[in-house]
Amino acid sequence: MVDKYAVIGNPIVHSKSPLIHAAFAQQTGQAMSYEAILSPLDGFEAAVEALMASGYKGLNVTVPFKFEALKFASTRGKVNSCAERAGASNTLIFDANIGVIADNTDGVGLVNDITHNIKFEIRHKRVLVLGGGGAAFGILQPLVEAAPGSIVIANRTFAKADEAANRLAEIVKASNSRVSGLPKRFEELDGLQFDLIINSTSAGLTDSTLPISDSIFAEGCLAYDMMYGRETPFMAQARRNGAQVADGLGMLVEQAAEAFYLWRGVRPDTKPVMDKIRALAI
Numbered sequence: 232m233v234d235k236y237a238v239i240g241n242p243i244v245h246s247k248s249p250l251i252h253a254a255f256a257q258q259t260g261q262a263m264s265y266e267a268i269l270s271p272l273d274g275f276e277a278a279v280e281a282l283m284a285s286g287y288k289g290l291n292v293t294v295p296f297k298f299e300a301l302k303f304a305s306t307r308g309k310v311n312s313c314a315e316r317a318g319a320s321n322t323l324i325f326d327a328n329i330g331v332i333a334d335n336t337d338g339v340g341l342v343n344d345i346t347h348n349i350k351f352e353i354r355h356k357r358v359l360v361l362g363g364g365g366a367a368f369g370i371l372q373p374l375v376e377a378a379p380g381s382i383v384i385a386n387r388t389f390a391k392a393d394e395a396a397n398r399l400a401e402i403v404k405a406s407n408s409r410v411s412g413l414p415k416r417f418e419e420l421d422g423l424q425f426d427l428i429i430n431s432t433s434a435g436l437t438d439s440t441l442p443i444s445d446s447i448f449a450e451g452c453l454a455y456d457m458m459y460g461r462e463t464p465f466m467a468q469a470r471r472n473g474a475q476v477a478d479g480l481g482m483l484v485e486q487a488a489e490a491f492y493l494w495r496g497v498r499p500d501t502k503p504v505m506d507k508i509r510a511l512a513i
C-alpha cells in the first residue's frame with residue numbers, strides 16, 4: 232500500500248505540485264501517491280475530513296484555503312510556529328497521535344531558494360517586501376531568521392503594510408532578532424535603495440506596473456518575484472535597472488521539498504526537479 236498525499240485548492244487544474252512530488256518520490260524511492268483535488272469553495276473542511284477518513288497522510292493546501300487549513304488544524308491537532316506566524320497553512324500532516332498538524336513551508340521555500348539556489352546572502356542586507364497580503368505574511372518569519380539588516384514592507388493599501396509591519400515586530404521580538412522593520416507607501420520609497428526586493432503582490436497577474444521608482448534597485452540587487460510562468464512588469468523594471476532577477480519557480484519547488492521532508496523525513500535534491508519544471512514551463 233502506498234501512502235496517499237494530495238494538493239487541495241480551487242482552482243487546482245494548473246497545479247504543478249503533482250509533477251514535483253512525483254519526481255521527488257521517484258528520486259528518493261518513496262512509495263507514495265500525490266494527486267490534485269478540487270474542493271468546493273464552501274466545502275473545504277468536509278473535503279479534508281473525507282480524505283483523512285480514506286487514509287491520506289497529508290495535504291498541500293493552496294488558494295483560497297490556506298486560512299481555513301490553519302483554522303481546521305487549530306481545533307483538531309496543532310499549529311506549528313511557521314503557520315501560526317504566517318496566519319496560514321500550506322501543508323497539513325495527518326498524525327495518528329497528534330491529529331492534524333498545520334505547517335507553512337512557503338517562507339522557508341523562498342529563503343532556501345534565495346540562499347541555496349541563487350546563492351544570495353540575506354544577512355545584513357536591506358530588504359524590501361512589496362505587498363501586504365497573505366503571501367507577504369507567509370514569508371516574514373523565515374526572512375527574519377535569515378538576519379537581514381532591515382525589512383521595509385510597502386503596500387498600495389497602507390493599513391495592510393502597517394499590519395504586516397506589526398506582525399514583523401512581534402516576530403523580531405519573539406526571535407530576539409535585531410532586524411528593523413518599517414511600513415511604507417510606494418511613493419515613500421523614493422530616495423531609498425534595497426539589496427533584495429521581493430514582490431509578493433499579485434499585480435503581475437494583470438500585468439500591472441507597481442508605482443516604484445527605478446532608483447530603488449541598489450548595486451547588486453536581487454529582485455525576486457514570487458510569481459512564475461511569466462515575466463512581470465516588476466521583473467522587467469528590475470532587469471532594466473541592472474538587478475539580478477528571479478521568478479517564484481524555485482520557491483515553488485523548495486516549498487514542496489520542505490513539505491516532502493515534513494511528511495517523509497527525506498530531503499529531495501531540488502535542482503533536477505527545478506530544471507524539469509522549468510523546461511516544461513517554456
Ligand code: ATR
Pocket residue numbers: 361362363364365366367386387388391431432433434439440441
Ligand atoms: P496573497 O495572499 O497572494 O498575498 P492578497 O491577500 O489578495 O493575495 O494580496 C494581494 C497583494 O497584492 C496585496 O498586497 C495587494 O495590494 P492591496 O493590499 O492594496 O490590495 C497587492 N496588489 C494586487 N494588485 C496590485 C496592483 N495592481 N498594484 C499594487 N498592488 C497590488
